[in-house]
Each structure stands twice: as C-alpha cells, then as structure tokens.
Amino acid sequence: MRIPLALLLTLSSPALAGVEIVDGDTLRIDGDRVRLWGFDAPEKRQKCLTNGREEPIGQEATEALRSLVARGQLQCETKDRDRYGRTVAxxxxxxxxxxxxxxxxxxxxxxxxxxxxxxxxxxxxxEQAGRGVWAGHANCEAPARFRQQHRR
Structure with missing residues (x-):
C-alpha cells in the first residue's frame, strides 16, 4: 500500500495485523516502511553501557514501540518522504x-x-528521571553517531 503524502491513515486493533515494528522508530504498514517523524530511536543492534553492563537498548526501544502500538488505534499523518523513499509520518x-x-x-x-x-x-x-537510555550511569551514543560508526 503506497501512502500518499496527504493521507491520514487510521488503523484499529484488528487492522494492526498489517503493522510490523521494524525498530524503535520505523513501522512497516502493509509492506511499506514508515519512518516515524521527529525522533530517533536506537538501532536494533545498538547496545549501551549502563551501570557497567552492556544493555541491548535497540531491542528495548523496539519492544517499547511494539507495546505502545498495541495499546490502541494507530493514526498516522504523512509529513514527507526521506532520502531513502520511505514515508515519514x-x-x-x-x-x-x-x-x-x-x-x-x-x-x-x-x-x-x-x-x-x-x-x-x-x-x-x-534525562532528569533517568528513564530508558538515560538510566543509571548510562553511556549511550546517539543513534546517528552509532550508524555513522557502525556502517555495514
């Protein structure tokens, strides 16, 4: 399903079968990748050092998004397309x-x-509450820097 730039997409719980969580900031809706607008989540394979232990923050961010999307009706408004041709919503x-x-x-x-x-x-x-990537004495690099340093 190609999502036109001006389309408002609404999916209720039964329709969520067509939604896949790719990582903490990307969905696949009926096979099309949708990059979520305005924030950057850790890459799926990204880890960070928290309280002296390596934690799988990319997987944890992916699970956080999965849990969030499962809570109710998903609505997406297309904002743009990125340089990879993905819908940004x-x-x-x-x-x-x-x-x-x-x-x-x-x-x-x-x-x-x-x-x-x-x-x-x-x-x-x-940051002040120490949630997620800010937990404990976390040493987490921003996802953009991680992507730059760990190109495949």
Missing part, C-alpha cells in the same frame, strides 16, 4: 503522540531539526 496511538511517548520514556532522542523542538521537554524529563 507523525503517528499517534489512542490520541497520544508516539514521538512524545518514545522520547518521554527515554527510548528515543528528540530531533529538533525536524520536529521544531516539539519533543525537547519530553527528553529533558526522561
């Missing part, structure tokens, strides 16, 4: 922004360049 579940929820829970970094600072306060709260 601002999505919500049950009326709550997925970006806000992922950043607030500490499983993603805000991307103010794209989201116009929309998720920065959520990131500050996550």
């Amino acid at each position: 601002d999505c919500s579940v049950g009326g709550r922004s997925i970006g806000d929820a992922m950043v607030w829970s500490g499983w993603a970094w805000a991307l103010p360049r794209y989201s116009k600072d929309r998720f920065l306060s959520a990131q500050e709260e996550a």
